[in-house]
Amino acid sequence: MQSPVKVLVTGSNGQLGFEIRELAAAYPDLVFDFTDRSRLPVAEEESIAQYFEEFQPDYCINCAAYTAVDRAEAPEEAAVAEKVNATxxxxxxxxxxxxxTKLIHISTDYVFDGRATEPYKPSDATHPLSVYGATKRKGELLAQEQTDAVIIRTAWVYSSFGKNFVKTMIRLMQERPAINVVSDQYGAPTYARDLAKAIIDIISGDSWLPGIYHYTNEGAISWYDFAVKIRELTGSSCTINAIPATAYPTPAKRPAYSVLDTATIKEAYKVDTPYWTSSLKECIEKLKQEKYFL
Ligand SMILES: NC(=O)c1ccc[n+]([C@@H]2O[C@H](COP(=O)([O-])OP(=O)(O)OC[C@H]3O[C@@H](n4cnc5c(N)ncnc54)[C@H](OP(=O)(O)O)[C@@H]3O)[C@@H](O)[C@H]2O)c1
Structure with missing residues (x-):
């Protein structure tokens, strides 16, 4: 009899971790261990060593990350971001x-500076504009230095769990008659559930092809387009004003264009990248069922 495949998930109280948790039951051949900051604090080297010695996972999905993009610009927070995202x-x-153990590590579109005019390929030169982006890029390089990891860059992640643009927009559209949304930053949203499914498909498949990959939903839109679709799908009558990014200054600089080319992950692992509107619809239906909005 074959021994079960053991999968460690770090940072499993985040958006992606929660989505993997929800899907896990459908994969009885995979034995998941969902760890959080208290059970496996990834910034503590001894905890990691001890954990690996005891559990000996076949796979590690690293969902733990410092994701407070603007907060990371403060010098004392930059050190924490560096510790979690790189060290x-x-x-x-x-x-x-x-x-x-085979490592699947998650990274970000913020490793790019956004000056491209066509979707970024995994092999394109990186140039992070923010502390968060720089620490995530460092994490990619360090991971590759140590092991033959699969690194998946994703972008604009949302879910029915946690905090994200979709849930913030729904809340603001209920609270205010009008909102302003940036219309000159372009990217592709990612429903964390789709990414979770893709990761489990990689683990369940026969091939292990290390390298950097890109995964998002299909499409290329602005935050304004995203908000307009959220309004349509929730039936809100809130007014949405398109504004330039310069009118919404943030501590961290963000790429003006960070559409990711997903061709290589689809080719290597045959994963599905649903069109952004269908995944958004699915998430909003779930939020409606959960009475996140009326
Ligand atoms: N969210 C996005 O839009 C986006 C875009 C591109 C790429 N990504 C990448 O996608 C991945 C998943 O993102 P996400 O949206 O699921 O992030 P998330 O919701 O912020 O979850 C990250 C998780 O990491 C945990 N964590 C932080 N420090 C830790 C530590 N020292 N030890 C153990 N756990 C720790 C957090 O725990 P606490 O809850 O206790 O803080 C949280 O549960 C990350 O690598 C992120 O960089 C995200």
Missing amino acids: AVACLARACASGG
């Missing part, structure tokens, strides 16, 4: 390499 990734990757 801890090196440590996890080292533990994976020595235990024969």
Whole structure:
């Protein structure tokens, strides 16, 4: 009899971690261990070593990350972001390499500066504009230095769990008669559930092809387009004003264009990248069922 495949999920109280949790029941051949900051604090090297010694996972899905993009610009927070997004990734990757664990690490479109005019390929030159982006890029390099990881860059992640643009827009559209949304930053949203499914498909498949990949839903839109669709799908009558990013200054600079080319992950792993509107509809229907909005 084959032994079960053991999968460690770090940072499993985040958006992506929660989505993997929800899907896990459908995969009885995979034995998941969902860890959070208290059970497996990834910034503590000894905790990682001890965990790997005891559990010896076959796969590690690293969903733990410092994701407060604007807060990371403060010098004292930058050090925390560096620890979680870079140092801890090196440590996890080292533990994976020595235990024969396959590492799936998640990264971001913010490794790019947004000056491109066509979708970024995984091999394109990086140039992060923010502390968050720089720490995530460092994490990618450190992971690759230590082990043959699969690194998946994603973007504009939302879910029915946690905090994200979709849930913020729904709330603001209920509270206010009018809102302003940036219309000159372009990207592609990612329903965390679709990404979770893609990751489980990679684990369940026969091939392991290390490298950097891009995963988002299909499409290329602005935040304004995204908000307009959210309004349509929730039946809101809120007015949405399109504004330039310069009218909404934030501590961290964001790429003006960060559409990611997903061709290589589809080719290598045959994963599905649904069109952004169909996934958004699915998430909003779930939020409606959960009475997140009326
Ligand atoms: N959200 C986006 O729009 C976006 C875009 C591009 C890429 N990504 C990447 O996608 C991945 C998943 O993002 P997400 O949206 O699911 O993030 P998230 O909701 O912020 O979840 C991150 C999780 O990491 C945990 N964490 C932070 N520090 C930790 C530590 N020292 N030890 C253990 N756990 C720790 C957090 O725990 P607490 O809840 O206790 O803080 C949280 O549960 C991340 O790698 C992120 O960089 C996200």
